[in-house]
Amino acid sequence: MTHFPINLANLSQLTIGRFPFTTCITTRWMDNDMYGHVNNVNYYSYFDTAINEFLIKKANFNPLNSEQIGFIVKSSCEFIHPISYPGSLIVGVAIKRVGNSSVDYVAAIFDANETLCATGELTHVFVERISQKPQAIDEELREVILNYQG
Template identity: 40%
Template sequence: MSTAAPASPRPQPLPRAHYRAFRPIGTRWLDNDIYGHVNNVVYYSWFDTAVNGYLIEQGALDIHAGAVIGLVVETQCHYFASLAFPQAVEAGLRVAHIGRSSVRYEVGIFAAGAPTCAARGHFVHVYVDRATRRPVTALPVTLHQTLESLR
């Protein structure tokens, strides 16, 4: 008799409606690998670029002088379709969970105009005091409001 848990269903690409905001991302020649598509490590860079770019634009994150910074403590990505330079790409953003000092972002990477994502993943930021690197006791108000708008 097996006591193994049943296998989880295979992740599927999600539609644009799953995400709350979109950011364009330009592919670069160096993003392609020897197989002619964007290398997997580039997707994680896109996640960071999309989330932090959005937070900076919204005035919720000051990467140079802010008292609070976000450190990535977890990340994951599932791939569904290839992307390649010089293809235009968009990152869809949403917030799945807001904790006392942490946030789980979900990011979908889309070929420009595509109805479903070519890849999707998540990462978790823990927001810490810049000087001590200890988790904050509460997210700054502007950051929290911006995160709520992505739920």
């Protein structure tokens, strides 16, 4: 898999093809706010859904039974173009950095016409499920994640 580093400073060159993992999300009626567009809190939900779908589908991560789970400890979003219900979205995910117990993701939301609507950066810290203390990322999971660096 060959992908080039994703530079959020140059959004004019950011396309869906730059992301090694993509998934489709449909907006819901309840996502709209009183101004007729998707409320900002939902963008974070779209990012979180796409990242977890990536981990489940590509890394065989089982969030219900895994001994190790990931907590989002840091997130940011830059809103570029409004979206609303009804709408079909494409969310791209790439890995920016892999640490000992953490992963930094870059994500972007595109509308059905592939217009860039938002970008995000999120950090997962992987912890042992019961103690909830950080621990080194499982080697099998790490190997898969490294293949999706942006």
